[in-house]
Amino acid sequence: MTSFNDCKLNFGRMYTYDILQEIANHLLERTQLRPKIGIILGTGLGSLANQLTDADYIDYQTIPHFPVSTVEGHVGRLIFGFLKGVPVMCMQGRFHYYEGYPLAKCSMPVRVMKLVGCTHLIATNAAGGLNPEYKVGDIMLMKDHINIMGFAGNNPLQGPNDSRFGPRFPNMVNAYDWKLLKKAKEIGKDIGIENDLHEGVYICLGGPNFETVAELKMLRIWGVDAVGMSTVHEVTTAVHCGMTCFAFSLITNLCVPSYDLEETPCHDDIVGIGKRRESTLTDLVARMVKHIHTELKQ
């Protein structure tokens, strides 16, 4: 018979407050930096980390209780460094549900960010563009998400609630900070990408398969603009523990609900688009980081 403890393990709830504090303390011993901003780099977006200076690199496998990244394009290390002079904590590689990790484990690093002292989360991802106006290489600022896995009873906050992180029933209205969204649109204009910039609704599916035509048709009716396999559980966890969130999707492929397609999504192409858009994405993130840093000082 399955015991309560087995359930806790199965659902990734081995990440108690004490364990997460142990991880955070371990990290704080390995770096002098005390960042307020945590960044998660999505598929193909990892090279943004190359812009960090005076950095401390901490491989996931050297951190107690940390999982490893198993997906190509996700290096698997934490980087504490300066992005254009602002200290940040950056995940170069994230954890996905399809890798076999429970959602609470996938989003565990967000709680570690919180315990390290981060007040803000910037999450990025590669996603398929379902909105017919989107082009490959566009950026979709996330204004909202649909937590379909949560609808199906799979949520990173499931299980006993530890109120040191947040309330039992957190509010998800305005999960994505509208002031940061507005700022990102201004920055988009400043750097001349306003024609490639959208705001929209993201959905995280379990993956690892891409979607069927029938699924894409359904998601369009639901008002989804971009389809991916991450971020929602990370943002849910961040909002629960009171972090301010900003997130965007790089549109790496088009999700066309048709059976007559010459091209279908492919992971290698998805990784490649991130590399192609590296300088724009770095510029956007760096300017957002600078803005948040300035706001925090006021």
Ligand SMILES: O=P(O)(O)O[C@@H]1C[C@H](O)[C@@H](CO)O1
């Ligand atoms: O980590 P993200 O959400 O950026 O990765 C997306 C979803 C899959 O992991 C992968 C598919 O190529 O890219």
